[in-house]
Amino acid sequence: MDVTLLDRQQATYPLELCASSVPLFQSYLGSGPIVELKRPEAYLSGDGFHEFVYFPVGGGPEFGDSEKLNLVPPDAAPGYCISRTSSCQMTAFHAAAMKEEREDMILEKMESTPGSGSRESFTKRKAEVVADRKSKDKRIKGELEGESEVKTKCSTQVSRNSSKENSKACEVRKPDYIHVRARRGQATDSHSLAERARREKISKKMKCLQDLVPGCNTITGKAGMLDEIINYVQSLQRQVEFLSMKIAALNSSAEFNVENLPIKELPSYVANFPAAAKLPAMPNLTCFQLNSMQKEAVNCMLNETMHPPLTATEGIASASVSIPEQALSSSTITLQPFSTWNMDPQGLYNLYNMGFH
Amino acid sequence: MMNTPQQVKNPSSSLKSRFITRFLGALTKITAEDPISSSSPTRIFQRYRRIKVASNKSMAYSVRSRRIWSRAMLSRFRSRRSAFSGRRSSVKTTNCTTSPPPALIKVTINEKKTAKGGLDMQTDELRELVPGGEAMDVCNLLDETAHYIKCLTTQVQVMRKIVDFYHLSK
Numbered sequence: 112m113d114v115t116l117l118d119r120q121q122a123t124y125p126l127e128l129c130a131s132s133v134p135l136f137q138s139y140l141g142s143g144p145i146v147e148l149k150r151p152e153a154y155l156s157g158d159g160f161h162e163f164v165y166f167p168v169g170g171g172p173e174f175g176d177s178e179k180l181n182l183v184p185p186d187a188a189p190g191y192c193i194s195r196t197s198s199c200q201m202t203a204f205h206a207a208a209m210k211e212e213r214e215d216m217i218l219e220k221m222e223s224t225p226g227s228g229s230r231e232s233f234t235k236r237k238a239e240v241v242a243d244r245k246s247k248d249k250r251i252k253g254e255l256e257g258e259s260e261v262k263t264k265c266s267t268q269v270s271r272n273s274s275k276e277n278s279k280a281c282e283v284r285k286p287d288y289i290h291v292r293a294r295r296g297q298a299t300d301s302h303s304l305a306e307r308a309r310r311e312k313i314s315k316k317m318k319c320l321q322d323l324v325p326g327c328n329t330i331t332g333k334a335g336m337l338d339e340i341i342n343y344v345q346s347l348q349r350q351v352e353f354l355s356m357k358i359a360a361l362n363s364s365a366e367f368n369v370e371n372l373p374i375k376e377l378p379s380y381v382a383n384f385p386a387a388a389k390l391p392a393m394p395n396l397t398c399f400q401l402n403s404m405q406k407e408a409v410n411c412m413l414n415e416t417m418h419p420p421l422t423a424t425e426g427i428a429s430a431s432v433s434i435p436e437q438a439l440s441s442s443t444i445t446l447q448p449f450s451t452w453n454m455d456p457q458g459l460y461n462l463y464n465m466g467f468h
Numbered sequence: 469m470m471n472t473p474q475q476v477k478n479p480s481s482s483l484k485s486r487f488i489t490r491f492l493g494a495l496t497k498i499t500a501e502d503p504i505s506s507s508s509p510t511r512i513f514q515r516y517r518r519i520k521v522a523s524n525k526s527m528a529y530s531v532r533s534r535r536i537w538s539r540a541m542l543s544r545f546r547s548r549r550s551a552f553s554g555r556r557s558s559v560k561t562t563n564c565t566t567s568p569p570p571a572l573i574k575v576t577i578n579e580k581k582t583a584k585g586g587l588d589m590q591t592d593e594l595r596e597l598v599p600g601g602e603a604m605d606v607c608n609l610l611d612e613t614a615h616y617i618k619c620l621t622t623q624v625q626v627m628r629k630i631v632d633f634y635h636l637s638k
Contacts, residue, residue: 309607316610323617337590340613344597347620352516354627355523358495359516361634 484622486530491626494522521545523627527619537612540600 297307317336321327327339498518525545531538594609595601598616601609 355519356516
């Protein structure tokens with residue numbers, strides 16, 4: 112019965128809400144009296160985590176109020192939920208997420224279509240999003256259906272800014288009020304909502320990067336993650352340099368006939384090559400005549416072997432740990448002619464070990 | 469092996485195969501132009517430079533303009549090439565895609581300051597590493613970094629295979 116009441120209200124009163132300003136909202140709806148929530152049960156979905164945000168239209172002062180404003184209707188049923196006034200009407204309208212993950216979905220869908228500025232196309236998309244959500248949660252179906260109609264009429268600008276909020280828009284008797292749920296203990300003004308949305312976007316992307324960069328499952332801070340990412344990118348770039356040097360060197364020692372290289376068979380080579388295949392590359396360095404320029408080139412190369420990548424890019428994960436040790440031991444032989452170097456193999460070896468722990 | 473599903477699914481036109489084709493083509497060109505017999509250190513070093521550029525270029529061309537970092541890299545190559553050609557008096561300016569108007573740059577700088585006070589240094593470092601990173605906001609930067617890492621690992625894999633193949637066949 113609550114549901115039908117809501118539906119009736121929403122059907123008869125098309126609501127168009129603009130996020131930008133209160134006056135606009137007021138002018139559209141007219142200044143009406145504050146309407147109380149007569150049927151609180153409809154909004155008590157059993158999820159005590161959420162709180163309602165009351166959005167009164169009637170007075171200017173209400174908007175600036177803090178969130179803790181209890182408005183209890185005279186005929187409030189016992190156990191009526193505490194309402195909070197929100198200073199921003201934006202919180203009212205969007206992505207009616209009952210739960211956080213649904214908001215994530217909506218956020219992503221909204222952001223995946225960045226180009227549209229028109230309200231109409233956005234409301235259509237919102238309707239689709241809402242339809243998705245409805246199909247997913249049958250539990251709160253009634254309320255969702257009530258909300259969806261409100262949502263389809265919401266504006267795009269509102270959603271852009273505060274789509275990430277865990278809020279829900281409901282209509283009561285008169286459309287003067289938009290009841291929104293805010294997350295517990297969090298501010299509901301536009302700036303913090305936008306900030307929160309941004310921050311969560313960024314943390315999601317950091318999680319994706321965490322999957323890409325090996326060995327950073329244990330790191331939990333953004334700063335640590337960024338450090339790891341930076342190190343990894345640097346090591347990859349250095350590896351590219353090192354390998355191109357190797358190819359240049361091997362050109363001079365072997366007939367480099369590219370046509371012989373079976374491209375299709377390349378993937379199989381990776382599986383077949385043992386870790387030791389890399390080692391023969393090291394002694395080749397001794398055959399080079401050293402002058403300053405080549406020392407520089409080989410210096411660059413040996414820097415790579417001293418700090419070999421911490422990643423198992425070729426899938427020989429276990430071997431990657433043993434490789435550096437062997438490479439270091441073989442490179443100590445080649446290091447002897449390079450007396451001018453200030454590289455301390457032992458120190459670097461310790462440094463490398465530290466990198467693995 | 470890095471798990472890159474889209475490359476495994478469609479081997480004929482995957483990023484990896486495009487890169488391999490281009491890179492090997494560039495390598496043949498380099499070895500053809502450079503006499504293989506000469507093993508003087510300077511030649512080796514020059515060859516190393518050319519191979520490195522060829523590798524990065526091949527990867528950037530395989531990605532085309534789909535990514536900000538690849539566009540930045542390609543425009544860098546083009547401007548470098550035109551600078552070396554000597555025909556044009558001034559270096560060709562970068563594409564408008566990679567050199568956003570000053571207003572946008574200011575926006576990103578302000579955003580950095582207000583949003584992540586403590587992580588500015590690291591995001592700056594990351595911007596320096598990823599080509600074209602100076603003009604990106606943090607969100608885009610992280611996306612581009614992820615794709616860039618994927619491409620770099622492909623590069624490294626392929627080059628390793630080439631090296632190993634020739635070492636074993638010696």
